[in-house]
Amino acid sequence: MLxxxxxxxxxxxxxxxxxxxxxxTIGAAGAVTTFTSTTLGATNLNSSKSTLSLIGPDGxxxxxxxxxxxxAEEIVSDSELLREYQRRGREGIPGKKWVMxxxxxxxxxxxxxxxxxxxxxxxxxxxHHINVLRMQDTPDTAPYFxxxxxxxxxxxxxxxxxxxxxxxxxxxxxxxxxNLRCIGCRFCVAGCPYSARIFQWSEPDMxxxxxxxxxxxxxxxxxxxxxISKCLFSADRLRIGKLPYCVSACPNGVYWFGDKNEDxxxxxxxxxxVRFSDLVRDNAGYTMHEEFGTKPxxxxxxxxxxxxxxxxxxxxxxxx
Amino acid sequence: xxxxxxxxxxERKPLSQIFKDLITPIxxxxxxxxxxxxxxxxxxxxGTFAYIHQLQSGLGxxxxxxxxxxxxxxxxxxxxxxxxxxxxLLTAILKLTGIKWATPIxxxxxxxxxxxxxxxxxxxxxxxxxxxxxxHIPLHxxxxxxxxxxxxxxxxxxxxxxxxxxxxxxxDLAILRDRYTDAPSWKKKLYTLLxxxxxxxxxxxxxxxxxxxxxxxxxxxxxxxxxTVTSWLFxxxxxxxxxxxxxxxxxxxxxxVAGTAAVIIAMYVYQRAYKLDAYITGKHWDMMGKLLVLVxxxxxxxxxxxFLVPGYKMKKLDAxxxxxxxxxxxxxxxxxVQILGMIIPIILLIFKPFRKPLPMMIIALFxxxxxxxxxFLIVVPTQFHPTFPIQNVPENFMVYHPTLAEISITLALIAxxxxxxxxxxxxxxxxxxxxxxxxxxxxxxxxxxxxxxxAE
Numbered sequence: 001m002l003x004x005x006x007x008x009x010x011x012x013x014x015x016x017x018x019x020x021x022x023x024x025t026i027g028a029a030g031a032v033t034t035f036t037s038t039t040l041g042a043t044n045l046n047s048s049k050s051t052l053s054l055i056g057p058d059g060x061x062x063x064x065x066x067x068x069x070x071x072a073e074e075i076v077s078d079s080e081l082l083r084e085y086q087r088r089g090r091e092g093i094p095g096k097k098w099v100m101x102x103x104x105x106x107x108x109x110x111x112x113x114x115x116x117x118x119x120x121x122x123x124x125x126x127x128h129h130i131n132v133l134r135m136q137d138t139p140d141t142a143p144y145f146x147x148x149x150x151x152x153x154x155x156x157x158x159x160x161x162x163x164x165x166x167x168x169x170x171x172x173x174x175x176x177x178x179n180l181r182c183i184g185c186r187f188c189v190a191g192c193p194y195s196a197r198i199f200q201w202s203e204p205d206m207x208x209x210x211x212x213x214x215x216x217x218x219x220x221x222x223x224x225x226x227x228i229s230k231c232l233f234s235a236d237r238l239r240i241g242k243l244p245y246c247v248s249a250c251p252n253g254v255y256w257f258g259d260k261n262e263d264x265x266x267x268x269x270x271x272x273x274v275r276f277s278d279l280v281r282d283n284a285g286y287t288m289h290e291e292f293g294t295k296p297x298x299x300x301x302x303x304x305x306x307x308x309x310x311x312x313x314x315x316x317x318x319x320x
Numbered sequence: 321x322x323x324x325x326x327x328x329x330x331e332r333k334p335l336s337q338i339f340k341d342l343i344t345p346i347x348x349x350x351x352x353x354x355x356x357x358x359x360x361x362x363x364x365x366x367g368t369f370a371y372i373h374q375l376q377s378g379l380g381x382x383x384x385x386x387x388x389x390x391x392x393x394x395x396x397x398x399x400x401x402x403x404x405x406x407x408x409l410l411t412a413i414l415k416l417t418g419i420k421w422a423t424p425i426x427x428x429x430x431x432x433x434x435x436x437x438x439x440x441x442x443x444x445x446x447x448x449x450x451x452x453x454x455x456h457i458p459l460h461x462x463x464x465x466x467x468x469x470x471x472x473x474x475x476x477x478x479x480x481x482x483x484x485x486x487x488x489x490x491x492d493l494a495i496l497r498d499r500y501t502d503a504p505s506w507k508k509k510l511y512t513l514l515x516x517x518x519x520x521x522x523x524x525x526x527x528x529x530x531x532x533x534x535x536x537x538x539x540x541x542x543x544x545x546x547x548t549v550t551s552w553l554f555x556x557x558x559x560x561x562x563x564x565x566x567x568x569x570x571x572x573x574x575x576x577v578a579g580t581a582a583v584i585i586a587m588y589v590y591q592r593a594y595k596l597d598a599y600i601t602g603k604h605w606d607m608m609g610k611l612l613v614l615v616x617x618x619x620x621x622x623x624x625x626x627f628l629v630p631g632y633k634m635k636k637l638d639a640x641x642x643x644x645x646x647x648x649x650x651x652x653x654x655x656x657v658q659i660l661g662m663i664i665p666i667i668l669l670i671f672k673p674f675r676k677p678l679p680m681m682i683i684a685l686f687x688x689x690x691x692x693x694x695x696f697l698i699v700v701p702t703q704f705h706p707t708f709p710i711q712n713v714p715e716n717f718m719v720y721h722p723t724l725a726e727i728s729i730t731l732a733l734i735a736x737x738x739x740x741x742x743x744x745x746x747x748x749x750x751x752x753x754x755x756x757x758x759x760x761x762x763x764x765x766x767x768x769x770x771x772x773x774x775a776e
Binding site: 114126127128131132133134135146148157160161162163164165166181182183184185186187189190191193194195197198199200201202203225226227289292294 | 377378379380382384385386387389390444447448449450451453454456457459460461462464465466467468471553554556557558559562703706707708709710711712713714717
């Protein structure tokens with residue numbers, strides 16, 4: 001059974017700080033352990049208090065001596081790390097089929113998802129991997145808020161039209177964008193009927209330090225001028241067994257996220273795990289505009305019994 | 321047709337006169353022509369600066385944003401590809417169907433084609449966010465992308481058009497080699513090299529005609545291909561306004577309109593600048609006027625289909641798009657283009673007095689400018705009617721008004737096309753000398769060319 005850690009524990013925070021000191025992100029941990037074992041021989045496993053728990057390349061937990069890690073960091077060049085990120089980024093996580101369920105009844109337009117996402121992916125306030133829209137289908141029906149990430153379609157029009165394989169569909173269902181490959185033709189933006197993609201029209205707002213980070217295709221950071229960016233289902237977080245940024249940031253229990261193969265989704269707010277098929281069936285779940293034949297992998301639960309009254313919804317939108 | 325094939329001997333021009341008339345533009349460059357090309361070069365330099373600025377700052381200096389992700393650069397591309405299709409119409413379709421009146425203007429048409437398609441390719445590069453990664457296309461190209469098809473077919477069309485411009489020019493190059501004796505040495509070398517030792521033997525003419533014919537046939541699928549594939553860049557997307565099954569023929573028919581108009585303007589300029597009244601005659605104006613009416617009527621038919629059918633159904637998103645075009649934000653531009661660029665030109669050109677050089681040139685200008693704006697109307701407004709509403713973005717994401725940089729680069733691309741057309745005439749005869757001479761009943765043109773010019 002899939003276990004998601006709801007919030008970061010203190011040790012994990014330490015680990016994160018430690019890795020930051022090394023100039024690495026948490027997402028890099030898998031690669032570091034790989035290189036530790038290949039370049040320094042077998043990893044020393046010891047039970048002293050100072051060891052680190054890192055996720056190995058196969059998803060197993062490895063205990064690593066920070067001293068070894070420090071050595072490994074010196075040996076691992078940027079290009080080697082980059083190659084490893086690219087390899088695993090294109091391959092995906094074997095055996096998984098990620099799926100998201102968005103409960104429209106619960107969304108109150110808190111926009112914590114948007115904030116968390118923009119923070120993680122170095123986006124400007126007007127750039128959205130996930131965008132909370134105010135929808136009203138007909139004049140007679142009630143308005144509702146609709147968080148709109150990338151739908152990670154099983155028949156993705158964006159991937160079909162990309163001339164250089166910069167955007168691709170992985171075995172775990174995630175549609176990623178490689179901003180080292182992208183030529184900036186923006187055909188995928190035209191091709192996506194859900195407006196899920198954004199373009200870096202100018203130099204992204206990043207510090208010099210951030211710009212120097214090794215590019216992780218699963219995080220799409222550093223962002224690059226003249227290339228595409230989009231929702232990645234937080235592939236970097238999934239790799240370390242965590243829920244996506246938006247999902248964990250939601251205060252209102254809107255998001256369920258999980259593995260379709262396991263038929264289990266976990267709520268990002270409550271931590272509750274339920275059967276995906278039950279959730280979607282019992283709550284009349286559906287996908288958006290499936291008439292395009294895109295087979296979206298983000299499911300919506302209808303906006304019934306909304307917590308936000310009609311007037312409230314109106315008021316909140318006029319502010320924007 | 322008959323009078324072209326059997327010119328009356330009393331009226332026929334002396335061969336030396338034909339040589340003189342058609343070689344003179346190459347020998348002397350007029351002052352106005354020099355001013356004209358300096359002007360074009362200035363525009364190109366200005367546009368190049370704008371492009372360097374764009375390279376440094378990113379496409380953010382354009383008015384394009386996440387919703388209006390394609391703007392005037394893509395409009396330029398579609399427009400230039402459209403204009404280039406006229407080469408195929410005038411040199412392949414008309415010649416293969418045995419229509420001979422277009423002979424004197426076939427080289428103008430082919431030149432327009434080559435110049436336009438060259439800069440069409442550049443327009444795409446200008447639009448790229450990362451032109452430094454252009455090698456990724458051959459390196460990582462995926463055949464499922466219509467861009468890869470488009471690049472393939474545009475390049476093939478460019479190569480084939482250059483061949484189709486060059487092949488019928490070989491006898492002329494030989495004439496220039498032999499006749500244009502006071503040419504600068506680099507020009508002499510160029511003509512000698514390009515003339516491929518042409519002597520004008522029956523054997524050589526047989527080969528040349530066969531090669532021309534093969535090219536005319538081969539260019540058909542490629543020419544239809546470039547504009548059909550270009551239309552697919554839009555039609556393959558599930559977006560209202562682009563999601564159309566008739567985009568291929570709609571684009572091709574529109575291309576014939578824009579290209580014919582471009583050739584009419586070029587005919588006017590060349591005729592005036594180089595005193596070619598004896599070669600581009602009233603008959604040519606008359607026929608080109610009729611041709612423009614014909615292709616415009618076909619285009620009108622596709623326009624009616626393209627807008628009336630979705631306009632009748634008024635599906636939710638189609639309705640938004642069609643309202644914007646018919647009565648909304650885009651309406652002034654849309655109706656100007658349809659009325660001034662298509663309907664009025666059709667009506668006027670039906671009447672013979674308008675099929676004269678000056679009125680036709682003015683009408684063709686309206687058609688050509690309308691043609692560009694029509695591409696803009698196809699590319700841009702659709703993007704403002706996405707499936708989900710445009711929200712939580714700044715105001716400038718919801719409109720598209722091209723910036724100075726975009727306009728500068730666009731003008732530079734157009735200036736590039738015009739510069740090629742200007743310089744070509746200083747090197748090569750714009751009217752096919754040998755074809756005119758043959759039509760006038762002269763043979764052994766190559767032998768005659770070798771004879772020294774008689775004192776005048």
